Amino acid sequence: MNTPWEVLWPLLFESLGQTLYMVAITLVVSGLAGLVVGILLSTTRPGGILAHRGVNAVLNLVVNVFRPVPFIILVAVLGPLTKAVTGSIIGTNAGIFVMCIGAVFSIARVVEQNLVSVDPGVIEAVQAAGARPLRIIVAVLVPEALGPLVLGYTYIVIGIVDMSAMVGAIGGGGLGDFALVRGYQVFRWDVTVVATGVIIMLVQLLQHLGNRLARRVLRY
Amino acid sequence: MDTWGPDRGARRRAAYRPGPCRQRPRRPRRQKSSTPPPSSASPTPEIIRLERVSKSFPSRGGEVVALDGVDLSIGRGEVFGIIGHSGAGKSTLVRLVNGLEEVTSGRVVVDGVEISALDARALAKQREQIGMIFQQFNLLRSRTVFGNVAFPLWVAGWPKARREERVWEMLDFVGLTQRAWAYPEQLSGGQKQRVGIARALVGGPQVLLADEATSALDPETTGDVLELLRRTNRELGVTIVVITHEMDVVRAIADRVAVLDGGRVVEQGTTFDVFANPAAPTTRAFLRTVLRTRPAPDQLAALRSRGAGRLFTVTVRAGVDVGAVLSDAVAEDGVRFRLHFGEIDILQGQEYGAVTVELLGDDAAVDRVLTRLGEHTTVEEEAA
Ligand SMILES: Nc1ncnc2c1ncn2[C@@H]1O[C@H](COP(=O)(O)OP(=O)(O)O)[C@@H](O)[C@H]1O
Numbered sequence: 001m002n003t004p005w006e007v008l009w010p011l012l013f014e015s016l017g018q019t020l021y022m023v024a025i026t027l028v029v030s031g032l033a034g035l036v037v038g039i040l041l042s043t044t045r046p047g048g049i050l051a052h053r054g055v056n057a058v059l060n061l062v063v064n065v066f067r068p069v070p071f072i073i074l075v076a077v078l079g080p081l082t083k084a085v086t087g088s089i090i091g092t093n094a095g096i097f098v099m100c101i102g103a104v105f106s107i108a109r110v111v112e113q114n115l116v117s118v119d120p121g122v123i124e125a126v127q128a129a130g131a132r133p134l135r136i137i138v139a140v141l142v143p144e145a146l147g148p149l150v151l152g153y154t155y156i157v158i159g160i161v162d163m164s165a166m167v168g169a170i171g172g173g174g175l176g177d178f179a180l181v182r183g184y185q186v187f188r189w190d191v192t193v194v195a196t197g198v199i200i201m202l203v204q205l206l207q208h209l210g211n212r213l214a215r216r217v218l219r220y
Numbered sequence: 221m222d223t224w225g226p227d228r229g230a231r232r233r234a235a236y237r238p239g240p241c242r243q244r245p246r247r248p249r250r251q252k253s254s255t256p257p258p259s260s261a262s263p264t265p266e267i268i269r270l271e272r273v274s275k276s277f278p279s280r281g282g283e284v285v286a287l288d289g290v291d292l293s294i295g296r297g298e299v300f301g302i303i304g305h306s307g308a309g310k311s312t313l314v315r316l317v318n319g320l321e322e323v324t325s326g327r328v329v330v331d332g333v334e335i336s337a338l339d340a341r342a343l344a345k346q347r348e349q350i351g352m353i354f355q356q357f358n359l360l361r362s363r364t365v366f367g368n369v370a371f372p373l374w375v376a377g378w379p380k381a382r383r384e385e386r387v388w389e390m391l392d393f394v395g396l397t398q399r400a401w402a403y404p405e406q407l408s409g410g411q412k413q414r415v416g417i418a419r420a421l422v423g424g425p426q427v428l429l430a431d432e433a434t435s436a437l438d439p440e441t442t443g444d445v446l447e448l449l450r451r452t453n454r455e456l457g458v459t460i461v462v463i464t465h466e467m468d469v470v471r472a473i474a475d476r477v478a479v480l481d482g483g484r485v486v487e488q489g490t491t492f493d494v495f496a497n498p499a500a501p502t503t504r505a506f507l508r509t510v511l512r513t514r515p516a517p518d519q520l521a522a523l524r525s526r527g528a529g530r531l532f533t534v535t536v537r538a539g540v541d542v543g544a545v546l547s548d549a550v551a552e553d554g555v556r557f558r559l560h561f562g563e564i565d566i567l568q569g570q571e572y573g574a575v576t577v578e579l580l581g582d583d584a585a586v587d588r589v590l591t592r593l594g595e596h597t598t599v600e601e602e603a604a
Pocket residue numbers: 277278279284285286304305306307308309310311312313
């Protein structure tokens with residue numbers, strides 16, 4: 001059985017493109033939403049600059065409910081909502097929607113952890129200089145935590161690549177879908193290996209970029 | 221950018237001396253059982269007033285009372301020291317002045333404005349009038365020296381050009397123009413605190429709050445920073461509240477001092493009065509960390525085993541010439557003396573301290589000398 005590489009190469013590149021597209025959109029959307037939720041989680045804690053017991057409790061509850069749900073279950077559970085938002089329960093956009101929901105809560109926790117570790121003395125100093133909460137968040141909390149935040153987001157991106165491989169199950173396309181459909185299911189082990197190799201290289205590249213960016217921010 | 225002169229390296233060494241940190245058993249010696257003077261005793265028009273201020277924090281077993289009915293009046297242009305042990309309530313007190321903490325009861329008034337009555341927006345505005353520096357400097361590590369100093373002006377909405385001019389002015393004042401583009405981690409502790417001071421002063425505040433500002437610094441750097449604070453007070457007319465647990469810092473810089481213990485002001489007065497005539501036990505304990513006026517029991521025992529005469533500790537005060545009385549004793553009474561121990565210091569232009577002398581001669585003559593000394597100052601026999 002000869003592998004028809006002349007047919008598969010273009011398909012492989014198309015799949016890579018789909019993966020990059022899904023990962024990029026998910027990163028931007030859930031990255032921003034997760035940043036906002038994470039900021040609220042950390043600043044509404046007792047003693048925080050926006051301390052609010054009720055808001056904090058509700059946010060924690062929502063995050064704690066969604067975060068442990070396995071991604072593939074989330075795809076199924078969110079079905080009706082996905083259809084309401086994207087018009088379909090299958091396809092790339094449906095996949096992106098579910099990935100955003102899956103990623104946002106993890107991102108919120110990563111952001112919360114990093115913001116909470118900003119030195120309270122520094123917050124106090126800028127408060128003493130007359131800064132109000134919004135200014136403190138934008139100009140102090142996020143910049144002071146930027147290095148670890150970049151590393152946290154890098155870690156999350158790799159999780160998103162992982163999720164993107166699974167949305168193949170609902171016709172989302174991408175490298176995971178390619179490996180399963182063109183390789184595993186038709187017993188072409190070499191195709192599966194090549195697709196896996198591309199995913200590994202993609203992850204390596206993203207990790208490398210994240211590390212470099214973090215190093216720059218941290219001025220090492 | 222480099223038209224801004226070189227680092228003002230020629231800072232005068234401050235009159236700061238690290239003292240021995242030893243505790244000696246307290247002796248019953250009381251010259252003056254004064255209560256703290258009323259707050260109206262402040263020599264200049266007041267800028268900060270605390271009226272019956274109490275502050276408690278909720279805690280597991282009920283509540284922690286950090287401040288308990290504190291009355292304080294700080295004059296415009298003063299350097300006011302607040303000394304106390306760890307947990308005495310010093311940080312809480314100073315944080316009430318700029319509203320980082322809210323009073324439980326009482327009033328805090330700064331420059332005619334009741335801090336405890338402001339809403340969040342007005343309070344943020346008022347804080348531009350009150351600079352603050354910290355033990356751990358608390359600089360933004362994501363910004364350069366320049367960015368840190370510019371931060372308060374940026375918050376206050378100064379236009380860019382004026383902001384930059386003002387930042388260079390402040391960097392020149394603290395001697396850091398050369399390090400404007402360095403990041404905090406590239407600076408020494410003393411430099412970091414100078415950035416902190418520039419940041420606190422850049423908006424032109426009336427008041428500077430210094431919470432243990434030198435406690436993380438070595439003695440020499442401490443001297444430099446205290447000298448900078450003195451210049452801030454002298455040249456810019458800024459009222460400074462210095463919080464510390466070190467008597468040396470008070471001695472070096474404060475015009476007046478309040479001693480805080482268990483959330484109460486146990487003593488206050490001019491630095492000289494408090495040093496020369498401490499009334500509260502806490503104050504005396506603090507003074508023993510800087511003044512070696514009395515020999516320790518083992519030193520006394522050694523002196524006694526060696527000497528033949530009687531040992532006395534004589535308090536030295538401004539306008540009392542202990543030396544002259546002793547010289548007369550030699551000339552007129554035939555009593556000889558030996559100096560064994562003691563310390564005399566000059567504070568705010570006045571002498572104070574104590575010396576331990578051994579008087580040698582017949583008992584009647586020694587008693588005459590004692591009477592004569594007793595007319596001028598306090599004399600106590602170091603009984604065996
Ligand atoms: N935010 C807080 N919550 C609870 N207790 C506090 C808080 N801040 C200070 N305290 C308590 O108040 C007392 C005085 O603290 P502090 O003002 O920091 O003292 P100092 O600065 O003199 O060491 C201490 O007993 C401390 O534990």
